[in-house]
Amino acid sequence: MTIDTLTAGALARNLVGGDVTDANxxxxxxxxxxxxxxxxxxxxxxxxxxxIKTTSKAWALDRIIQLIDLTTLEGADTPGKVRSLVAKAMVPDASDPTTPRVAAVCVYGDMVGDAVTALGASHGDPDHGGISVAAVATAFPSGRASLAVKLADTADAVSAGADEIDMVIDRGAFLSGRYGLVYDQIVAVKEACRRADGSFAHLKVILETGELNTYDNVRRASWLSILAGGDFIKTSTGKVAPAATLPVTLSMLEVVRDWHRLTGQKIGVKPAGGIRSSKDAIKYLVTVAETVGEEWLTPHLFRFGASSLLNDVLLQRQKLTTGHYSGADYVTID
Known part of the structure; x- marks a missing residue:
């Protein structure tokens, strides 16, 4: 369930002990x-x-697919490439109809309409068999734009049909201790996620952990993003190295665990960038289960931001079924 701005603001004031000012x-x-x-x-x-055992591995591979935000975020993206991405999202393996669908496709804001059109009747809640459309916004990946531009970027994607917005925080402001500015911008972007019917697109807040330098900064940025009303906290844009790492994701999961104990609210986590193999993805599943619980292994609470991960999962899944790997043309080239 998406956290509304009024609830988030009340919780933030309660926890910081007054108005949400820079000093507090x-x-x-x-x-x-x-x-x-x-x-x-x-x-x-x-x-x-x-x-994990073979039976558990089969479950894990299918679950990884169901948690993927299948992504294309290149300057050369075209409507045709987005349609191909959507086709793969809907039918990851044409030779095996039991293969589950991914959770979402993630594209630039100007590609949202193409993704929605291509999905057709498949566009919907991934927890109920649909595929969501996620859009990166707020001058992704740098975040270097005025607030007015960031809000227009967000509102444009939402009006085009985006179910989820992946925003970037102002890392410069955060690293210079201007926490109030970062908080206010997240709150404003969350409000820009409001649809005409009053509901909100889900907001994923990208910390760009590779630029935050320390685990303490990652923890503080995670708390700040949740205080401001983020529905998910996300590691990276995938454009900065290092991107997702297991220790960084663990530190973010610990914040989510502590927030849940404190407030009862469940916040999602999305590691993104650099997760390319099933073996690595399974490590993340184990870390989630051991830190916040298996109930988090659902699309509304955990995602992988990836482009090539799906290919490896399909190869491993086929190996588990037939006992051998297929040729290089078994999966599409991304």
């Missing part, structure tokens, strides 16, 4: 205990060594 946010965020980096990395490494 700084006091609250900088009062959060620091992360033991060595301990975090050791726990992530330990979770990454867990093995």
């Amino acid at each position: 946010l700084r006091r609250y965020l900088e009062g959060i205990p620091g992360i033991d980096a060595v301990g975090l990395e050791q726990r992530a490494a330990s979770l990454g060594t867990r093995s």
Whole structure:
């Protein structure tokens, strides 16, 4: 369920102890205990060594597919490429009708209409068999634009039919301690996600963790994004290295766990960028299950932002079924 702006604002005021000002946010965020980096990395490494049995692997491969935001975010994207992406999202493996669909397709805002049209009757809630359309916005990937431009970018994508908005935070403002500015911009973008009927498109807040430098900054940015009303926190744009890593995602999951214990609200997490193999994706599934619980392994609470991951999952799935890998032409080239 999407968090509305009034509820988010009331919770934020309650937690920071007054109006959500720069000073109150700084006091609250900088009062959060620091992360033991060595301990975090050791726990992530330990979770990454867990093995699963063949029957569980079959379930895991299907679940990975169901959690993918199949993505194309290139300057050379065309309506034809988006239609091809949607066709693959709807029928990932034409030779196996039991293959599940992905959760969403993720495109630039000006491609949303093409994605919606191509999906047709398949456009809908991924928790009920549909495929959502996610759009990157707010001057993705840099975020270097005026607030007016960011809001227009968001509203345009929502009006074109985007179900989800992936926004980027102002990393420069965050790193210079201007937490109030980052908070206010997220709140404003969340309001721009409001549809004509009063409902909201889901808001995923991209932290761009590769530019935040420390786990403590990742934790603070995660808390700040949730306080401002983000429905998901997302690691990366995929345009900056390093992108998603298991320790960073673990630190974000721990924030989501603590927020749920504090408020009862469930916030989603989306690692994006650099997750290309089934083996790596399974590590993330294990980390989610062990940190926040298996109930988070649903499209409305966890996603993989990926373009090539689906191909490897399809190959592994076929190997599990037939005992051998298919040739290189078994999957489409992205």
